[in-house]
Amino acid sequence: MRDNTATTLYWPGWKQSASIGVLALTLAACGGTRENDEAVLSQGSLDLAIQQLTDATIVAGADRMATEVETLNSHITSFCNAPDAAGLSQLQGQWRTLAAAWQQLLPYNFGPLNDDLVFPPYQYIDSYRPRGRDYTETVRTEIDGWLDSDDTLNTEYFASRTFNRVGLLALEITLFETAADQGTDATAVLGEFSSQSRKCELLAGLGGALALRTDSVRDGWSATYQDTGTSYREQFLSGELDDGSTPLVTLLTSVQSYLDYLQQRDVVSNVAQISASDSFDSWTLMTSAIDSIEGLLAGTSEEQVSLFELMTAGGNSTAVATVQANLQQARDAIDSRDATSFNAAAATLDGNFKRDIPDSLDVSLGINFSDGD
Amino acid sequence: MREKTMKHREATRPGNRLSRRQLLQLSGASALGLVAWGSGLAAAASRPGKGVSGEIWFSAQGRDASEYSLSWLTDGKQPVTAASGFRGHGAASDPVNPRRLVMFARRPGWHGLWVDVTDPDRIQTFEAAPGCFMHGHGCFSADGQWVFSTESEIESGVGKVVVRDSQTLAVERVFDSGGIGPHDLALMPNGQHLVVANGGLLTHPDTGRKVLNLDSMRSTLSYLDIESGQMVEELTLPYPKASIRHLDVAPNGTVAVATQLQREAMRHDDLVPLAALHQPGSSRLMELQGPEPLLARFNDYMGSVRINPATGLAGFTSPRGNLAGFWDIHSGELAGYHAFFDVCGLTVSADQQRFVLSNSAGEIRQLDARTLTEHTGLRQRFNGLHWDNHLFTIRLPG
Numbered sequence: 150m151r152d153n154t155a156t157t158l159y160w161p162g163w164k165q166s167a168s169i170g171v172l173a174l175t176l177a178a179c180g181g182t183r184e185n186d187e188a189v190l191s192q193g194s195l196d197l198a199i200q201q202l203t204d205a206t207i208v209a210g211a212d213r214m215a216t217e218v219e220t221l222n223s224h225i226t227s228f229c230n231a232p233d234a235a236g237l238s239q240l241q242g243q244w245r246t247l248a249a250a251w252q253q254l255l256p257y258n259f260g261p262l263n264d265d266l267v268f269p270p271y272q273y274i275d276s277y278r279p280r281g282r283d284y285t286e287t288v289r290t291e292i293d294g295w296l297d298s299d300d301t302l303n304t305e306y307f308a309s310r311t312f313n314r315v316g317l318l319a320l321e322i323t324l325f326e327t328a329a330d331q332g333t334d335a336t337a338v339l340g341e342f343s344s345q346s347r348k349c350e351l352l353a354g355l356g357g358a359l360a361l362r363t364d365s366v367r368d369g370w371s372a373t374y375q376d377t378g379t380s381y382r383e384q385f386l387s388g389e390l391d392d393g394s395t396p397l398v399t400l401l402t403s404v405q406s407y408l409d410y411l412q413q414r415d416v417v418s419n420v421a422q423i424s425a426s427d428s429f430d431s432w433t434l435m436t437s438a439i440d441s442i443e444g445l446l447a448g449t450s451e452e453q454v455s456l457f458e459l460m461t462a463g464g465n466s467t468a469v470a471t472v473q474a475n476l477q478q479a480r481d482a483i484d485s486r487d488a489t490s491f492n493a494a495a496a497t498l499d500g501n502f503k504r505d506i507p508d509s510l511d512v513s514l515g516i517n518f519s520d521g522d
Numbered sequence: 523m524r525e526k527t528m529k530h531r532e533a534t535r536p537g538n539r540l541s542r543r544q545l546l547q548l549s550g551a552s553a554l555g556l557v558a559w560g561s562g563l564a565a566a567a568s569r570p571g572k573g574v575s576g577e578i579w580f581s582a583q584g585r586d587a588s589e590y591s592l593s594w595l596t597d598g599k600q601p602v603t604a605a606s607g608f609r610g611h612g613a614a615s616d617p618v619n620p621r622r623l624v625m626f627a628r629r630p631g632w633h634g635l636w637v638d639v640t641d642p643d644r645i646q647t648f649e650a651a652p653g654c655f656m657h658g659h660g661c662f663s664a665d666g667q668w669v670f671s672t673e674s675e676i677e678s679g680v681g682k683v684v685v686r687d688s689q690t691l692a693v694e695r696v697f698d699s700g701g702i703g704p705h706d707l708a709l710m711p712n713g714q715h716l717v718v719a720n721g722g723l724l725t726h727p728d729t730g731r732k733v734l735n736l737d738s739m740r741s742t743l744s745y746l747d748i749e750s751g752q753m754v755e756e757l758t759l760p761y762p763k764a765s766i767r768h769l770d771v772a773p774n775g776t777v778a779v780a781t782q783l784q785r786e787a788m789r790h791d792d793l794v795p796l797a798a799l800h801q802p803g804s805s806r807l808m809e810l811q812g813p814e815p816l817l818a819r820f821n822d823y824m825g826s827v828r829i830n831p832a833t834g835l836a837g838f839t840s841p842r843g844n845l846a847g848f849w850d851i852h853s854g855e856l857a858g859y860h861a862f863f864d865v866c867g868l869t870v871s872a873d874q875q876r877f878v879l880s881n882s883a884g885e886i887r888q889l890d891a892r893t894l895t896e897h898t899g900l901r902q903r904f905n906g907l908h909w910d911n912h913l914f915t916i917r918l919p920g
Contacts, residue, residue: 266845266859267813279815281791392844393885394863413791515864516585516882517825517841517911522611522628522658522705522767 190463215367229349261369281414304357405502465509575920582610582910611658618666631656664713672704697751700744736787780824832874858894867913880909
């Protein structure tokens, strides 16, 4: 007998201990490329599809997220050396790019993004995700305090702050409005950076702390995960998930949870409010999310064996058409800026991920999960 | 007791859930309404005969009508299934003769199943009380003479506790449960009171599991005198949409309850504690707290609860969160947690040294009851079995 991951926790007055057994892992041999165009619904083809979508959508998404944060931090360094309007504009643009990249990764909120039940990494990137609470005022108050304090505002300082003080929201507030009166005029924002060096320290510290999180997520997916010596990608694809779930079930329930979040928290009406402009707003982010989910289902290249193909091969082309129609409904709602319709489409897609898609792929999400009492 | 031993009835083995009328047609109803049929599934399973002994874990099991059964493992091995023809939910064992098990149909349910684990070919079904449907749980009296089950009057929706003679399974008495939608119930250590989780949810068999009173629902924890049927105490939670659904009782009378939140009837997204304790002498339910991210992972839903008397820890499972959480019943403090896909079944090993968890993939995991560390070497998977919501333990003497 051996002991597995122990998570014993005492609350309040935390003492958390975790010993992590080394997992013996094998990477499932899934084959590299498709050898013919005729998809067949089988465990082998499903494994191949999961491998390809994992690489094309999730691993690539985690990599992109980390890269965009690196770019942001590079821009922060340049800007803070000599604050000017062009630099601020570039930084604000990069934050928007980063926010869009985040919505492409967030549907896959498992593994390195969500590997701690008490302190999940994702919430340090996006404080709105856990419960849909708007911490804007909290962050504003904190920024006032930080600017007035003698604390050293560096990466280490912000890495130890609570989740609702850091991440994308804190960067958005710092970059897009003045601390003095929450004005969003770029000239006033620039003026504050020019006149208060601590605001640049704050910006750099927040950016550095965010990079710690996104680097960890990228490394967890691609390099080594929780000191196991193997990547989460390998563990995920080999089905060695510690909670006993299978890769496809983990994937489907994660996307379903994200779609539930979008409509339950009315995300489109609440995120990216300060950074909104003529060419960017929360609808831009929703487009990114729908792009990502459609890519997951339909594939992102012709070489990919897609879940849609496998659903069709299993005789479920009607279900594919239904999901495609619902994706289009979401896009139509985005085009018309109709939050009610968008949330309705997200709810319908949520149902697709609960029933139509797993049924079409002959996957059970679990009888207790789906209809417990 | 009237019973029949009917083996090899493949031709009449139900392929779908049977209606009460079909059951009666199949078996020829007795005056007591007892029916029985043999099971090809049961007959095909390995069969420990008389003299079976050891620790037995039992649970409703099966993913569809062809699989529905009461199933058990003896010393973690030898899965045995007694086909039921209906989806079971909760179950109970006779405290005097623990080999005698009863399983209750999932709501809206019409049947119960009686089986002797030492002679699993002898099974019996019984029906919901006249004019009632079952909610899925029941328990025995301390002397093993009576079986109590939670049911509801079909037309009025009034919650009932139905009392059956455990030998004949005939309905002897019916009294009010103290609320709408009674679900789990248990006998208190004094042997005189029942504690009932009235979920507060009004349903009608004509509309299946659809909740008909979300706006006005009222969930209560009710203590009832088993002799008079009178309510002796009633408690509520401060969250009106938290449906108290499952419970367990410690030897000192502490009651742990698990709730399921009716979020669609709420106008906010605030996190609501899902677990609570009623400690002896207290006039209120103590909500069990924890860090918000962890509580959020339970997804507004706890499906099962079990107290380990030896360690004073209560476990709560959430298949919707793929998570089990454990709290100290004396201090109310969170003690730990364990992630496990679609986990719902939860019991305590006979020696009380382990929590045992089951899921719908046929898997079993065991956690040290003090440290909550998993003994991974004891992991088991029974392909083809699908454990339903609740898991129970008995020990049969050698």
